[in-house]
Amino acid sequence: MTDPTTAPTAPTAPTVLTVLTTTDTPDKADALARGAVEARVAACAQISGPVTSVYRWEGAVETAREWQVLLKTTESRYPALESWLLAAHDYDTPEIIATPVTRGGAAYLAWVAAETSPGAPA
Template sequence: MPDPTTPTVLTVLTTTDTPDKADALARGAVEARVAACAQISGPVTSVYRWEGAVETAREWQVLLKTTGSRYPALESWLLAAHDYETPEIIATPVTGGSAAYLSWVAAETSEGTPE
């Protein structure tokens, strides 16, 4: 059972079509304090249906860490910063982890944290 004193942390996944865009999304979200950190993986091959056709594309994944309370701000930030018409934004709850790390995520995404 999760410790009620540990903040709710989420991992949030998005993708984009170039490493430079992935870096900009990762860096921008951390600078805006809507994510504590981000990891970029890729390239990956994505296969999906778009506008009636099956597409294949090379993409880079950006995995961001935030809190449940900051998720709405992160989602809004990603929607504004992303150049995809319908970007992938998927949040997954972290069900366990180091209390120190989870507290660090909360501290780094706090709206009142000084620069």
């Protein structure tokens, strides 16, 4: 008889994140989306917009038209994606927000992990 407290656990899938950023033109949004996927720091990206952003910047309330880029990556690849976005983005302080995916299709989540693997084939 096996002790249930010592039974092996099934391996867990990598944690997938959705990462949101914004930029001020559709061309810049496309460049961020395409560049992150080409660099394998994101498996895919969707671009939405325009959206209206209202925020305080340097003491004044601003309103701007922006495009949102929603990227999919794994928790282990997030630091590389964040570094890539900071280097590629032209904003002084770009929005970079990561949210964990708590549920998803197993095949899709595995695909995200495979596509963002540093050693994945081109």
